[in-house]
Amino acid sequence: MNKTTIFVIEDDHDLRENIIEILEANGFSTIGCETAETALQLLKEQPPDLVILDNMMPGMGGMAFIPLLKKSCSTVKIVMITAFSTVDNAVAAMKLGVNDYLTKPFRRDELLVTVRRNLEVLKFEQQMDDPGMDDALACLSNQIRRNILSTLSSKGKMRFMDLTRHLEISDHTKVNFHLKNLKSHRLVTQDREKAYCLTPQGEKMVDCLSLLSQHISD
Amino acid sequence: MNKTTIFVIEDDHDLRENIIEILEANGFSTIGCETAETALQLLKEQPPDLVILDNMMPGMGGMAFIPLLKKSCSTVKIVMITAFSTVDNAVAAMKLGVNDYLTKPFRRDELLVTVRRNLEVLKFEQQMDDPGMDDALACLSNQIRRNILSTLSSKGKMRFMDLTRHLEISDHTKVNFHLKNLKSHRLVTQDREKAYCLTPQGEKMVDCLSLLSQHISD
DNA sequence: CACTCATGTGAAGTACAGTTCACACCGGAG
DNA sequence: CTCCGGTGTGAACTGTACTTCACATGAGTG
Numbered sequence: 349m350n351k352t353t354i355f356v357i358e359d360d361h362d363l364r365e366n367i368i369e370i371l372e373a374n375g376f377s378t379i380g381c382e383t384a385e386t387a388l389q390l391l392k393e394q395p396p397d398l399v400i401l402d403n404m405m406p407g408m409g410g411m412a413f414i415p416l417l418k419k420s421c422s423t424v425k426i427v428m429i430t431a432f433s434t435v436d437n438a439v440a441a442m443k444l445g446v447n448d449y450l451t452k453p454f455r456r457d458e459l460l461v462t463v464r465r466n467l468e469v470l471k472f473e474q475q476m477d478d479p480g481m482d483d484a485l486a487c488l489s490n491q492i493r494r495n496i497l498s499t500l501s502s503k504g505k506m507r508f509m510d511l512t513r514h515l516e517i518s519d520h521t522k523v524n525f526h527l528k529n530l531k532s533h534r535l536v537t538q539d540r541e542k543a544y545c546l547t548p549q550g551e552k553m554v555d556c557l558s559l560l561s562q563h564i565s566d
Numbered sequence: 567m568n569k570t571t572i573f574v575i576e577d578d579h580d581l582r583e584n585i586i587e588i589l590e591a592n593g594f595s596t597i598g599c600e601t602a603e604t605a606l607q608l609l610k611e612q613p614p615d616l617v618i619l620d621n622m623m624p625g626m627g628g629m630a631f632i633p634l635l636k637k638s639c640s641t642v643k644i645v646m647i648t649a650f651s652t653v654d655n656a657v658a659a660m661k662l663g664v665n666d667y668l669t670k671p672f673r674r675d676e677l678l679v680t681v682r683r684n685l686e687v688l689k690f691e692q693q694m695d696d697p698g699m700d701d702a703l704a705c706l707s708n709q710i711r712r713n714i715l716s717t718l719s720s721k722g723k724m725r726f727m728d729l730t731r732h733l734e735i736s737d738h739t740k741v742n743f744h745l746k747n748l749k750s751h752r753l754v755t756q757d758r759e760k761a762y763c764l765t766p767q768g769e770k771m772v773d774c775l776s777l778l779s780q781h782i783s784d
Numbered sequence: 785c786a787c788t789c790a791t792g793t794g795a796a797g798t799a800c801a802g803t804t805c806a807c808a809c810c811g812g813a814g
Numbered sequence: 815c816t817c818c819g820g821t822g823t824g825a826a827c828t829g830t831a832c833t834t835c836a837c838a839t840g841a842g843t844g
Contacts, residue, residue, distance in 0.1 A: 422734060445732070469720045475779035476712045484782055489703035490802085494694045502687045509820055514663075516640065522803065524822065529801090542821075556781050561693035563774050564702055708832085727790055740833065742792065747831095760791075 352467060355396040357381045357413070358429065359405045367400060370456055371463065384413035391420050398425040398466055400450075418445055423473065425466040429454075484553065487533045492517070492526045494557060497546065500536065501554040505545035570685060573614040575599045575631070576647065577623045585618060588674055589681065602631035609638045616643040616684055618668075636663055641691065643684040647672075702771065705751045710735070711744045712775060715764065718754065719772040723763035 354376050358364040364380050371378045379394060381387040385407055387399075399417060403410040410428060417424060427448045447469075448462050475481065488494060495515055500506060506514070512523045527544060530536040535550035546554065572594050576582040579600070586596045597612060599605040603625055605617075617635060621628040628646060635642060645666045665687075666680050693699065706712060713733055718724060724732070730741045745762060748754040753768035764772065 472720070472776055472779075473713070473716050476709070476716045476775065478779065478782075480782055481712070481775075481779055482707065482709055484778070485703055485707035486801090489700065489707040491695065491700055492802095494699070495691075498691050498694045502691070507820085508822090519804070520821080521805080521823090525802070528822095552781060556778050557694065557699075558690055559777060559781075560702070560774050561690075561696065561699055563770060563777075564696075564698060704831090710832095725790080726792090737834070738791080739793085739835080743832070746792095 351377045352398070353394055353396045354378045354463065355381060355387055355390070355399045355401075357384055357387045357399060357405070357410075358402045359383065360402070367459065370459055374460060376463070384408040384410070384416075387413070388416060391417070395421045396424055397470060398427065398463060400427045400429065400463075403428055403430045414445060423470065425470050427462055427466060483533055484556075487529065487535065488553065488557065490526065492523070493530055496523070496526060496530060497535065497550060497554050497557070500544060500546045501551065505539060505543040507543050511544060569595045570616070571612055571614045572596045572681065573599060573605055573608070573617045573619075575602055575605045575617060575623070575628075576620045577601065578620070585677065588677055592678060594681070602626040602628070602634075605631070606634060609635070613639045614642055615688060616645065616681060618645045618647065618681075621646055621648045632663060641688065643688050645680055645684060701751055705747065705753065706771065706775065708744065710740070711748055714741070714744060714748060715753065715768060715772050715775070718762060718764045719769065723757065723761040725761050729762060 354371055356364055356367050356371070356378055358367065358380070359382055361382070364382070368378045368380050379390060379396070381390065383405060384401075401410045401413065414426060417426070425447045426445065427450060428446045429450045429452060431452050447466055450458060450462055488497075492515070496511065499511060499514055503514075508524070508527075509520065511527075512520045515523060517523050527536060530550070531538070534547055535553055536544055537547050538544055572589055574582055574585050574589070574596055576585065576598070577600055582598050582600070586598050589596045597608060597614070599608065601623060602619075619628045619631065632644060635644070643665045644663065645668060646664045647668045647670060649670050665684055668676060668680055706715075710733070714729065717729060717732055721732075726742070726745075727738065729745075730738045733741060735741050745754060748768070749756070752765055753771055754762055755765050756762055
C-alpha cells in the first residue's frame with residue numbers, strides 16, 4: 349500500500365509550514381501549495397488521500413476548488429480551515445462535500461485528531477469498496493456454502509459423496525455447484541485424491557463466520 | 567435457549583452413573599439409559615444434543631442404534647465409548663456418523679473435553695443454519711448497501727438526497743431500493759423527519775464489516 | 785399559482801445465482 | 815465383461831436481486 353499523502357493548501361506561509369511540520373513529524377507524507385491553482389497541477393501526479401484547505405485564499409477560494417478536486421479524486425477527504433465559522437458557511441461547505449472543519453486557531457492535537465479520524469474513515473470506505481469483500485460476502489450469503497465450510501472445518505477433509513450425504517442433500521450436482529463456487533473463490537481445494545478440504549483462506553472465512561454469528565446474535 | 571441435554575447409553579451401571587455424575591457436576595443436563603432400546607423411547611420426549619454411547623451392549627449394539635438415532639435427531643453429536651479401538655471399527659463408525667471416540671478407561675477431563683468440543687461444533691453448525699445469518703450476509707453482499715452503511719456510520723444521520731449525492735449514484739430510485747432493503751432488515755431507520763440513520767443492529771453490522779475486512783485482507 | 789426539488793411507488797425489463805436433469809467417465813465388484 | 819456407485823459436466827429452466835423508467839406526491843419558493 350502507498351504511503352498516505354496529504355495536501356496542505358494554505359496561502360499563509362507560516363501556518364502552512366507549521367502544519368506540514370506537525371504532519372511530517374507524525375509520519376505523514378505531505379505536499380504544500382500556496383494556492384488552489386498550483387494544487388490542481390499536482391493532483392494528477394500524486395493524488396492525495398486527504399486535503400487540508402484554507403477557506404479564504406487569494407485567487408481561487410477553497411469553495412471553488414472543491415468541485416474540481418472531487419472531480420479528479422472523488423474519494424479524497426477534505427478538511428477545511430476557517431477563520432471563523434458561520435452556520436451558513438458550514439452548511440454550504442458540507443453540501444460541497446467538506447468532511448471536517450478546523451477553526452483558527454487550532455492546537456497541534458486538534459489537527460492530528462481530525463486528520464487521523466478522517467483517514468480512518470477513508471480507509472474503512474476503501475475496504476468497503478474492495479471487490480474481495482464482494483466476493484467473500486456473496487460466497488457466504490448462501491446457507492449450503494456455509495454448511496459446507498463448517499462441515500469441512502469440523503471434519504477436516506471429506507470426499508464428495510460423504511459431504512453430500514452429511515449435508516442431507518439428495519441432489520449431488522447441487523452440492524457440486526456450490527463446491528465449484530467455493531473452489532473458484534479459493535476457499536476450498538481438492539487434494540491429490542479428490543478429497544475436499546479448506547484452504548487457509550477458507551479457514552479464515554470460517555473464523556469470520558463464527559465471529560459474525562456471535563456478533564449478530566448479540 | 568433450552569439447556570443442553572446429553573444422553574448416556576451404557577449398560578454398565580457404575581460407569582454410567584459415574585459419567586452422569588461428572589456431567590451433572592459440570593452443569594449439563596443428562597439422561598441415563600441402560601439400553602439403546604430404552605433410549606429410543608425417550609428420544610421423542612427430550613431430543614438430545616449429544617449422545618454418549620457404548621459400542622458393546624446387550625441387545626441392540628451401538629452401531630445398530632446410530633442410524634435410528636440420526637433419523638429422529640439428524641444433528642445430534644455422537645461420542646462412542648469403546649473398550650479397544652481397531653482401525654476397522656473406527657472407520658465403520660465414522661461412516662455411520664460417529665463424531666468422536668473415547669477409549670476405556672478414560673479420565674474425567676478427557677470426557678469433559680470431548681463433550682465440550684463436540685457441543686462447540688454443534689453450536690457453531692446451528693449458527694450456520696440460522697436464517698438470520700442468511701439475511702445479514704445477503705444484505706451485506708452488495709457494495710451499494712455496504713457503502714450506505716459506512717456512509718451513515720461516518721456521517722450520522724443523512725437525508726435521502728444527500729446520501730444519494732454522496733454515493734455519486736445518479737439514479738435516486740436505485741439508492742431508494744437498497745435503503746428499503748436495509749430498512750426491512752432493520753439495519754437502517756428513518757427518524758421523525760425522514761433522515762436516515764443506522765439502527766443499533768446496523769452499527770453492529772458496520773463493526774462486523776470492518777472486522778471482516780481486516781480479517782480478509784490478512 | 786407555477787415551478788422545482790426532495791422523496792417515494794409500481795411495473796417492466798435484465799442479469800445472474802441457483803436448480804434440475806440427462807448424460808459421461810472411471811474404477812472396482814461380481 | 816457388465817453393472818454400479820462415485821464424481822463430474824453442460825444445457826435448459828426458474829426465481830430472485832437489481833435496474834430502469836415513468837410517474838405521484840408534497841413542501842417550499844419566487
